[in-house]
Amino acid sequence: MGDVAAGSPILGELLVRTIRIGSGAGYSGDRIEPAIELAESGNLDYLVFECLAERTIALAQQDRLKDPQGGFDPLLADRMKAVLPICRKNGVKIVTNMGAANPVAAAQATRDIAKALGLTGMKVAAVTGDDVLAQARASDVALDEGGSVKALGNRVISANAYTGAAPIAEALAGGADVVITGRAADPALFLGPLVHEFGWAMDDWDLLGKGTMVGHLLECAGQITGGYFADPGVKDVQGLARLGFPIGEVREDGDLVVTKVAGSGGQITRATVTEQLLYEIHDPARYYQPDVVADFSQVRVEEVGPDRIHVTGGSGTPKTGLLKTSVGYLDSYIGEGEISYAGANAAARGRLALDIVRERLALTGVKMTESRFDLIGVNALHGDGLAEGHDPYEVRIRVAGRTDSFAEAVKIGNEVETLYTNGPAGGGGAWKSAREIVGVASALLPETVVTSSVTFMEA
Amino acid sequence: MKLREIAHARSGDKGDTSNISVIAFDACDFGFLAEHVTAGHVAQHFSNTITGTVARYELPALGALNFVLTGALGGGVVRSLALDTHGKSLSSALLELELPARGAPSSPP
Numbered sequence: 001m002g003d004v005a006a007g008s009p010i011l012g013e014l015l016v017r018t019i020r021i022g023s024g025a026g027y028s029g030d031r032i033e034p035a036i037e038l039a040e041s042g043n044l045d046y047l048v049f050e051c052l053a054e055r056t057i058a059l060a061q062q063d064r065l066k067d068p069q070g071g072f073d074p075l076l077a078d079r080m081k082a083v084l085p086i087c088r089k090n091g092v093k094i095v096t097n098m099g100a101a102n103p104v105a106a107a108q109a110t111r112d113i114a115k116a117l118g119l120t121g122m123k124v125a126a127v128t129g130d131d132v133l134a135q136a137r138a139s140d141v142a143l144d145e146g147g148s149v150k151a152l153g154n155r156v157i158s159a160n161a162y163t164g165a166a167p168i169a170e171a172l173a174g175g176a177d178v179v180i181t182g183r184a185a186d187p188a189l190f191l192g193p194l195v196h197e198f199g200w201a202m203d204d205w206d207l208l209g210k211g212t213m214v215g216h217l218l219e220c221a222g223q224i225t226g227g228y229f230a231d232p233g234v235k236d237v238q239g240l241a242r243l244g245f246p247i248g249e250v251r252e253d254g255d256l257v258v259t260k261v262a263g264s265g266g267q268i269t270r271a272t273v274t275e276q277l278l279y280e281i282h283d284p285a286r287y288y289q290p291d292v293v294a295d296f297s298q299v300r301v302e303e304v305g306p307d308r309i310h311v312t313g314g315s316g317t318p319k320t321g322l323l324k325t326s327v328g329y330l331d332s333y334i335g336e337g338e339i340s341y342a343g344a345n346a347a348a349r350g351r352l353a354l355d356i357v358r359e360r361l362a363l364t365g366v367k368m369t370e371s372r373f374d375l376i377g378v379n380a381l382h383g384d385g386l387a388e389g390h391d392p393y394e395v396r397i398r399v400a401g402r403t404d405s406f407a408e409a410v411k412i413g414n415e416v417e418t419l420y421t422n423g424p425a426g427g428g429g430a431w432k433s434a435r436e437i438v439g440v441a442s443a444l445l446p447e448t449v450v451t452s453s454v455t456f457m458e459a
Numbered sequence: 460m461k462l463r464e465i466a467h468a469r470s471g472d473k474g475d476t477s478n479i480s481v482i483a484f485d486a487c488d489f490g491f492l493a494e495h496v497t498a499g500h501v502a503q504h505f506s507n508t509i510t511g512t513v514a515r516y517e518l519p520a521l522g523a524l525n526f527v528l529t530g531a532l533g534g535g536v537v538r539s540l541a542l543d544t545h546g547k548s549l550s551s552a553l554l555e556l557e558l559p560a561r562g563a564p565s566s567p568p
Contacts, residue, residue: 053536054473054474054535054536054537055536055537144474145474145475228469228547229469231467234463234467235467271467271482271484274480274482274521274522274523275467275468275469275480275482276469277521278469278478278480278482278518278521278523278525279469279471279478279480280471280472280473280478281471281478281480281525282473282476282478282514282516282525282527283516283527284516284518284525285516297516297518298520299518299520299521300520300521301521313520331537331538332538334538334540370540371540372540372541374542376542398542400540400541401540402538402540437537437538438537439534439537439538440474440535440537442474
């Protein structure tokens with residue numbers, strides 16, 4: 001794997017190896033065609049799918065409790081069917097955290113898909129060890145939000161540590177064509193291939209910091225190619241309906257160019273890259289990761305061609321030895337209701353409706369620990385024409401409250417719905433919901449409590 | 460003058476903490492931004508919506524500031540009652556911040 005950098009401008013560095021990593025998903029429900037485009041035309045060595053958000057794994061753990069073969073990403077089969085044959089043809093390896101709460105079952109499902117597609121010999125690896133529920137319970141670790149795992153008692157659903165690049169690199173060294181993890185840290189999905197390809201030492205903090213920066217920039221896929229960026233007339237972006245996902249060209253010294261498939265939608269500019277560099281970052285000099293504390297404070301971003309941005313200056317300092325751990329728990333219930341009003345005086349009727357619901361919830365003694373009363377609206381009821389000249393033409397009220405039981409949560413939406421026959425004139429389109437809320441709290445566990453392992457299987 | 464006339468912004472969430480980057484369209488405006496968009500101004504701007512503190516980090520090479528707002532997301536994306544549970548739209552809200560006109564007496568020479 002890995003190409004020799006073609007046409008490197010610097011004499012003496014002509015033989016510096018470069019690998020190309022594509023980012024095929026920025027979240028679990030992301031578009032699939034941009035990943036197909038990358039696999040087909042990206043001239044990639046690796047295709048990474050980052051599909052876990054903070055709460056995803058706790059919800060997946062609930063699925064696994066219901067079905068021992070479940071608990072992995074619901075789009076895994078669709079994605080694998082779409083890209084496995086192309087990746088086989090083009091020699092592209094896949095790394096993903098779509099294993100969620102069940103990487104082994106996800107790997108088995110992937111192997112079965114590969115077999116069904118006739119991709120004989122394709123090697124799939126599952127990385128496990130991030131599930132630290134037993135360890136978290138045993139250590140009664142304190143939570144950042146206050147309280148402890150012990151205090152949450154049987155409300156705790158899951159505890160997953162953010163794991164690093166080493167087991168991913170190990171899986172690749174073992175010949176895996178597809179590596180499926182659970183709660184690996186997002187940037188580690190990219191750092192793993194770099195460590196494997198370039199033989200970076202796990203105490204070379206500077207390179208690990210640079211590799212973390214690569215992962216951080218790429219992991220949200222379309223957010224660096226013009227998604228989550230456009231503002232008409234201010235920051236225009238063409239082709240968001242066929243947005244291209246990014247490619248990182250990474251040299252073995254950690255040097256990075258971010259680009260995308262020519263002709264795909266979107267754009268990569270200094271501005272899109274700078275926004276993504278700081279996305280979900282607190283202190284830019286201390287970006288805590290399992291393998292390193294990355295430092296983005298001296299990063300420089302330079303345009304070297306159309307949709308080609310050169311990013312330099314990332315570095316790192318020694319890891320802390322502590323792993324961020326997400327603890328999922330049954331938190332509460334939320335009940336919601338909405339209803340709309342149009343025409344002259346719409347806002348006044350909306351406010352009256354909110355007042356009525358507020359009074360009803362008090363009268364009927366609905367027990368809420370928190371609530372909010374909102375007015376929403378522009379042109380949802382009758383289009384733009386009638387809306388002309390009114391400010392606003394329509395409002396949609398929204399009431400949401402937190403309760404300790406599902407039965408109480410149901411009452412909130414019911415009180416909004418009864419506005420149909422009991423509330424202001426012309427109330428339409430009532431909607432209600434009640435749902436259980438799985439909360440996520442964070443804790444720090446010593447890395448020594450995690451034992452990662454890699455399971456291989458072959459199609 | 461509004462902040463949006465000289466800068467763009469992006470917000471992200473981790474737990475109940477929001478970060479909002481503010482990036483000058485022209486890196487030459489970094490000094491002006493650094494003087495007039497302080498942690499105090501941002502805390503004041505969001506005084507009705509956040510319960511915690513505001514910290515600011517400076518990235519002069521990128522012409523950028525990064526604001527970290529705690530207690531900003533009604534408990535965080537997983538449990539917030541808000542319509543925008545992630546606080547994705549907080550960047551647009553911050554860009555409405557009023558700044559003095561450039562060249563006004565309070566700005567540096």
